[in-house]
Amino acid sequence: MRKILLFIPLFVFLILGVFFYLQLGKDTQYMPSALIGKNVPNFKLVSLETDQVLTQADLPKRAYLINFWGTWCPACHIEHPFLVELAEQGVILVGVDYKDEKALAEQWLVEKGNPYTMILMDELGHFGVDLGVTGAPETFVVNRAGQIVYRHQGPISAENWPEIRGYLQ
Amino acid sequence: MLPEIGQFSLILSLFFAFSLAFVPLFGYWANNRLLLEMARPLTFIMSFWVLVGFVILTWSFAIDDFSVLYVSQNSNSQLPIWYKLSAVWGGHEGSLLLWVLILAGWCSVVALKIKTLPKDIGPIVLALLGIISTGFLAFLLFTSSPFIRLLPNTPADGGDLNPLLQDFGLIVHPPLLYMGYVGFSVAFAFAVAALITGNLSSSWARWARPWTAASWAFLTLGITLGSWWAYYELGWGGWWFWDPVENASFMPWLAGTALLHSLAVTEKRGVFKSWTVLLAIFTFCLSLLGTFLVRSGVLTSVHSFAADPTRGVFILVLLFLFVGGSLLLYAIRAAQVRSTVSFGVTGREAWLLLNNILLTVLTLTVLLGTLYPLIFDALGLGKISVGAPYFNTVFTPIALLLIVFMAVGPLSKWHHTKANVFLWPCFVSAALSIFLSAAVIFIYELNFIAWLSLTVVFWVVCLSFSDWFSKVSAGTKGIIPRARQLPRNYYGMLLAHLGIVVSLVGIVLVSLNSSESLLRLSPGDSANVAGYEFRFDALEQVRGPNYVADKGHFTAYKNGELVAELHPEKRLFTTRQQVMTEAALDAGFTRDLYISLGEKLDGAAWGVRIYVKSFVRWIWLGGLMMMAGGLLAALDKRYKRRVGAANA
Amino acid sequence: MTSLKVLFIWFVLAFSVSSMADEIIQFSSPLNKTRYQSLIEELRCPKCQNQNLADSASGIAVDLREQVHQMIENRKTDQEIIEYMVARYGEFVLYRPQQSSATFLLWYGPFILLGLGLVAFVLVLRANRRKREASL
Numbered sequence: 001m002r003k004i005l006l007f008i009p010l011f012v013f014l015i016l017g018v019f020f021y022l023q024l025g026k027d028t029q030y031m032p033s034a035l036i037g038k039n040v041p042n043f044k045l046v047s048l049e050t051d052q053v054l055t056q057a058d059l060p061k062r063a064y065l066i067n068f069w070g071t072w073c074p075a076c077h078i079e080h081p082f083l084v085e086l087a088e089q090g091v092i093l094v095g096v097d098y099k100d101e102k103a104l105a106e107q108w109l110v111e112k113g114n115p116y117t118m119i120l121m122d123e124l125g126h127f128g129v130d131l132g133v134t135g136a137p138e139t140f141v142v143n144r145a146g147q148i149v150y151r152h153q154g155p156i157s158a159e160n161w162p163e164i165r166g167y168l169q
Numbered sequence: 170m171l172p173e174i175g176q177f178s179l180i181l182s183l184f185f186a187f188s189l190a191f192v193p194l195f196g197y198w199a200n201n202r203l204l205l206e207m208a209r210p211l212t213f214i215m216s217f218w219v220l221v222g223f224v225i226l227t228w229s230f231a232i233d234d235f236s237v238l239y240v241s242q243n244s245n246s247q248l249p250i251w252y253k254l255s256a257v258w259g260g261h262e263g264s265l266l267l268w269v270l271i272l273a274g275w276c277s278v279v280a281l282k283i284k285t286l287p288k289d290i291g292p293i294v295l296a297l298l299g300i301i302s303t304g305f306l307a308f309l310l311f312t313s314s315p316f317i318r319l320l321p322n323t324p325a326d327g328g329d330l331n332p333l334l335q336d337f338g339l340i341v342h343p344p345l346l347y348m349g350y351v352g353f354s355v356a357f358a359f360a361v362a363a364l365i366t367g368n369l370s371s372s373w374a375r376w377a378r379p380w381t382a383a384s385w386a387f388l389t390l391g392i393t394l395g396s397w398w399a400y401y402e403l404g405w406g407g408w409w410f411w412d413p414v415e416n417a418s419f420m421p422w423l424a425g426t427a428l429l430h431s432l433a434v435t436e437k438r439g440v441f442k443s444w445t446v447l448l449a450i451f452t453f454c455l456s457l458l459g460t461f462l463v464r465s466g467v468l469t470s471v472h473s474f475a476a477d478p479t480r481g482v483f484i485l486v487l488l489f490l491f492v493g494g495s496l497l498l499y500a501i502r503a504a505q506v507r508s509t510v511s512f513g514v515t516g517r518e519a520w521l522l523l524n525n526i527l528l529t530v531l532t533l534t535v536l537l538g539t540l541y542p543l544i545f546d547a548l549g550l551g552k553i554s555v556g557a558p559y560f561n562t563v564f565t566p567i568a569l570l571l572i573v574f575m576a577v578g579p580l581s582k583w584h585h586t587k588a589n590v591f592l593w594p595c596f597v598s599a600a601l602s603i604f605l606s607a608a609v610i611f612i613y614e615l616n617f618i619a620w621l622s623l624t625v626v627f628w629v630v631c632l633s634f635s636d637w638f639s640k641v642s643a644g645t646k647g648i649i650p651r652a653r654q655l656p657r658n659y660y661g662m663l664l665a666h667l668g669i670v671v672s673l674v675g676i677v678l679v680s681l682n683s684s685e686s687l688l689r690l691s692p693g694d695s696a697n698v699a700g701y702e703f704r705f706d707a708l709e710q711v712r713g714p715n716y717v718a719d720k721g722h723f724t725a726y727k728n729g730e731l732v733a734e735l736h737p738e739k740r741l742f743t744t745r746q747q748v749m750t751e752a753a754l755d756a757g758f759t760r761d762l763y764i765s766l767g768e769k770l771d772g773a774a775w776g777v778r779i780y781v782k783s784f785v786r787w788i789w790l791g792g793l794m795m796m797a798g799g800l801l802a803a804l805d806k807r808y809k810r811r812v813g814a815a816n817a
Numbered sequence: 818m819t820s821l822k823v824l825f826i827w828f829v830l831a832f833s834v835s836s837m838a839d840e841i842i843q844f845s846s847p848l849n850k851t852r853y854q855s856l857i858e859e860l861r862c863p864k865c866q867n868q869n870l871a872d873s874a875s876g877i878a879v880d881l882r883e884q885v886h887q888m889i890e891n892r893k894t895d896q897e898i899i900e901y902m903v904a905r906y907g908e909f910v911l912y913r914p915q916q917s918s919a920t921f922l923l924w925y926g927p928f929i930l931l932g933l934g935l936v937a938f939v940l941v942l943r944a945n946r947r948k949r950e951a952s953l
Binding site: 034 | 907
């Protein structure tokens with residue numbers, strides 16, 4: 001009996017070791033969205049282009065991306081050209097101008113191009129909180145049924161696009 | 170040229186560490202005296218080359234050699250010289266080299282004192298330490314060399330040391346912490362040597378004790394310094410966050426405390442032999458686990474180094490070899506250990522057994538909370554966080570229980586204690602504690618939890634005094650001569666136990682009796698916080714060696730009298746474009762005044778955080794007392810007498 | 818004449834308190850302030866390297882602190898605030914894990930270990946007593 005007891009520390013350690021091995025190399029910073037499988041939350045936001053109030057009824061009916069961006073965010077500068085490319089390929093992008101000023105945003109789009117089919121103004125960031133946004137840039141993939149299937153933190157680029165595109169189907 | 174020599178000296182030290190690992194063990198197996206005696210010189214040579222490597226790295230920092238990648242990542246030409254030198258351990262590669270250097274240091278001291286040990290054991294202990302050194306030197310050389318060079322595109326200047334690290338705390342905290350962490354490898358080596366040679370009599374405990382007490386003292390000091398540093402550096406006056414890296418240092422401390430007490434029992438009474446061996450292995454394994462958690466990226470922490478899975482795999486392999494190997498050896502060999510002596514239910518052995526159990530439960534509790542998110546994620550159950558609210562809820566009651574028993578244990582005698590030794594002192598102390606604590610609560614207007622904790626504090630103080638008094642008033646000599654005669658070991662224990670409750674006072678009062686205000690202040694404004702009047706006199710721009718700052722000038726008054734002048738700063742470090750707040754403190758025995766600048770608001774107004782932290786210094790005072798207690802115990806005179814006995 | 822007096826008094830009062838500080842975050846009661854301070858220590862900043870909302874200076878932490886503040890002032894209970902955060906950010910933002918079958922071991926583990934430890938203590942003492950009685 002005592003002999004078996006003496007082996008317990010070793011067994012516990014081996015089990016822990018397996019867990020450690022499984023976790024190595026995983027991106028421990030990645031946070032899955034709490035809204036996976038749910039619809040986009042209700043909102044009433046002003047459109048940047050038309051100045052009209054938009055709601056969830058105005059969202060696209062096919063699969064699309066919601067991209068949170070701001071003129072204050074350096075990584076968004078880096079991400080933007082790639083988004084323009086995606087738009088040219090036919091990807092539907094709904095932009096959310098997050099905690100930003102309208103004048104700066106308009107100028108940005110004029111200078112750098114506009115890849116978005118619609119742009120919502122979220123100056124106070126409340127819509128961001130409803131979606132569980134942690135910063136900018138952040139992108140959500142919404143499927144045909146209107147459900148959120150993936151959340152990507154950070155800029156989209158050629159490296160991570162294949163994985164994100166996979167969720168768009 | 171010099172960095173290449175540094176790299177080469179590390180390679181040499183790896184070679185000698187490897188020899189140290191196997192030559193004496195082979196000598197033990199083959200019964201070859203000469204090979205066994207090679208352990209000592211091999212240790213010195215290995216340590217020498219590690220030191221050379223470390224000195225070369227330090228020199229590279231001192232002369233701003235930015236062709237060395239590590240130097241360019243952690244230093245800058247404008248950095249003050251003392252930070253340039255301590256930046257050596259500011260990042261992963263350098264801090265690992267520090268780890269190896271300190272290990273080499275402990276090895277060398279053991280080698281110097283090898284004559285105090287029997288002829289077989291000493292070389293094996295050194296060989297085991299050599300195995301550990303080999304593992305870490307290999308890790309250093311194969312995955313984390315600090316001597317990688319940036320040639321031919323040497324940057325003109327470095328990326329600067331992280332501003333949070335540009336502080337006195339960086340100079341002292343890591344080296345002292347590592348002295349403790351790494352020092353437990355000595356107790357580990359003693360335990361494993363005992364398992365290998367089958368010499369599990371109680372003598373290994375006697376040899377291991379002073380080394381363990383010294384490591385424990387260093388670890389206590391290291392943790393205390395870390396807490397103090399976080400308090401004034403981070404800007405909001407927190408002193409412990411139950412962060413995974415903090416827990417990684419706290420777990421070896423808890424296990425090391427159990428080990429320290431268990432060694433005493435094994436040495437004196439010959440019982441708990443296999444428990445003590447397991448504790449020695451467990452403590453060092455926790456040190457290794459800590460190294461893994463901090464450097465592999467499996468846990469998120471403000472303290473962790475940049476994650477690299479390759480490094481993580483390497484350390485995991487080392488973990489399997491050292492932890493797995495020693496636990497396997499334990500499982501196989503410990504069965505042969507059987508204590509023949511027995512002890513009574515009221516004997517000191519029983520009290521220390523209870524102590525062991527409670528400390529082990531506390532260690533496992535911290536381990537559970539720290540690893541739970543990792544296990545949860547590994548099982549695909551999602552991401553959860555286990556933080557301060559959890560630890561405070563589960564840790565505190567068990568810790569308080571331990572402290573209550575801690576007061577009574579020293580009164581007991583070995584093997585059996587008569588009831589009246591306990592009854593009268595406990596009864597009087599309980600009554601006194603309840604009353605005194607109630608009085609304090611009434612005066613300071615605190616709550617039930619404070620009353621409970623302070624009762625425990627007074628309980629410990631009363632019983633400690635009662636025990637000391639009974640020891641010095643026994644016999645005919647008189648109190649002072651008798652007090653002088655009590656061994657250092659005893660005063661070490663007294664100091665350490667009192668240190669714990671001093672810290673407890675600080676912890677309770679800073680949580681329950683402090684004030685915090687986040688205010689909007691412009692120069693000319695004043696604020697009342699906790700009976701002090703704070704005046705914001707002026708704001709000026711200042712320039713430091715590698716930063717520009719907004720510096721606020723505040724004066725604090727109590728009852729109209731000037732108490733302190735405080736100058737918090739908000740610094741912008743130009744190289745990294747990083748903003749950092751430097752809080753202003755007026756330290757006091759019963760309170761700290763703490764001001765930190767927040768954000769600049771509109772106009773001339775600033776967001777200012779003003780804290781009055783009640784009795785916070787007691788937390789670290791207690792830590793210092795514990796450290797002093799540990800050192801006293803390590804320096805007990807009977808260890809010196811043993812030298813003669815071992816040589817005879 | 819009376820209204821001039823009132824105006825005069827108002828001016829005097831206004832200037833005499835203008836040098837006293839305003840709390841940046843105002844609460845309608847001390848209880849609300851205590852609830853706020855306690856809640857922002859229980860909630861984790863979603864984007865930081867292991868910091869609670871109270872300690873973090875990042876944008877999202879500032880926003881969420883304000884959100885907590887508003888919800889407290891809007892008479893929401895602590896539980897409602899926690900559910901709100903969990904619905905948007907997941908269980909990850911709670912430093913005090915919610916009790917469920919998956920966290921049973923976490924919450925009761927320490928006390929189970931304590932129980933096991935005390936059982937072990939009793940067993941060892943008993944074994945010792947048997948040893949002593951056997952050697953007598």
